Amino acid sequence: MHTILIVDDEQSIRDSLTGILQDEGFAPSSVSSGEQAIRYFDNERPDLVLLDIWMPGMDGLAALSKIRELYPEQLVIMMSGHGNIETAVRATKLGAYDFIEKPLSLEKVLLSIHNAMHISQLVEENRELKAKIAKDYEMVGTSPSIMELKQQIEVAGPTSGWILITGENGTGKELVARAIHHSSLRASKPFVEVNCAAIPEELIESELFGHEKGAFTGATTQRRGKFDQAHEGTLFLDEIGDMSLKTQAKVLRILQEHKFERVGGNKTIVVDVRVIAATNKDLEFEIQENRFREDLFYRLNVIPFHVPPLRERRDDIEALANHFLVHFCSKESRDIKALDEQALAAIKRYHWPGNVRELKNLIERMVIMTPGKIITKDNLPPSILHKQPEVFPELEIDNGSSAGSDSFKQAKEDFEKIYLLNKLKEYDWNVSKTAEAIGIERSNLHRKIKTYQIKLEKQ
Ligand SMILES: Nc1ncnc2c1ncn2[C@@H]1O[C@H](COP(=O)(O)OP(=O)(O)OP(=O)(O)O)[C@@H](O)[C@H]1O
Ligand SMILES: [Mg+2]
Structure with missing residues (x-):
């Protein structure tokens, strides 16, 4: 049941309001001065306060100011028989939700109370939803690499720098992008996501930049693009490695000039967007293969984020x-x-x-x-x-056939070589890391690499 505190120096008003509110299913209490109202808060927090303005001693405006200072979210409706616009404006500035004139009309009082309660319910729901969203995007983990990522987010988040996040599928790249947005000054503005791999090549430009009416068959109305929608916020370009060279060139231009045109239009649109891009591809390799623009890579990669595999x-x-x-x-x-x-x-x-x-x-x-x-x-x-077999087909040894290992010794060596190759590959050909992971001395591993003539592909 909603509790309402009535503050009025006139007994008759307190009594009649109490009766009406009880009939309406509220739980009213009443006091007769501003001072008593403040003291009432020592023990209780009503959902709503009905506060008279003209009272001996501390008047309604002073009480309102004190209450809002102590409890900034307290809902208060002012009542006054000597209302003028100036007092109403002052009360609103001090944070009153509404201002009702005396003599009180039953209908107006109840309408104002119901509206106020409705607003407070929405505010509460909004708070809960925000808390829930923040929880859904919580980054769990305390491993050194996650702690480092969190620290990087703290440092780079509040800047406007464009960011490139790399990492395998499902490692948490989108989560990192959202965390960066939330820790930035743009947090209250939109976070707009575009999955470049999911949009057909011929539609991606219209998706990103929007189009004018009649720009192509089917463009029956003008449409705002994602860059427009993300104005003052963050645009998350997911799977950027799948974007065509032509679109990459346009994105690069926005990065440099902060402006673009809609498809089929010649009006230049100026935007303020921070781009966070993500990919599971090796972009340096894509550059070598002429599938990714080197200049875009370097512009994006100012603050590189890497999310390590689990x-x-x-x-x-x-x-x-x-x-x-x-x-x-x-x-x-x-x-x-x-x-x-x-x-x-x-x-x-x-x-x-x-x-x-x-x-x-x-x-x-x-x-x-x-x-x-x-x-x-x-x-x-x-x-x-059953730990999945970690044998990568390309790493199988070609020594005739494995069934051809006639001796136990040969079979053991074959196995050892495959095992070491796989482990080295898993640890990105880093000898120290691999040695530590499989529990042998680094020098010992080096010796075996030599014996088996294993070629370290990367170091
Ligand atoms: N550190 C983490 N703490 C809590 N949840 C996480 C964490 N990392 C990832 N997740 C959850 O795992 C799922 C996959 O993460 P996400 O979508 O961010 O990965 P991704 O790298 O973008 O994947 P893909 O490359 O497939 O797009 C999401 O539901 C995400 O909330
Ligand atoms: Mg993703």
């Missing part, structure tokens, strides 16, 4: 799994489930080719499919338990 930050797996468990259990209104020790160990061991997205999907499936409160090893799909 298998390189296994310390985060447990925290992420728990985070998703809480998320999906509350979404599905289930009791909180937990992974037992063995299930957790299996999840930590798995190599997660689909990264965080794969882990998130697995946990969602476990929450839905596991009847009990504890998720055991047996509940996990076999693919997670």
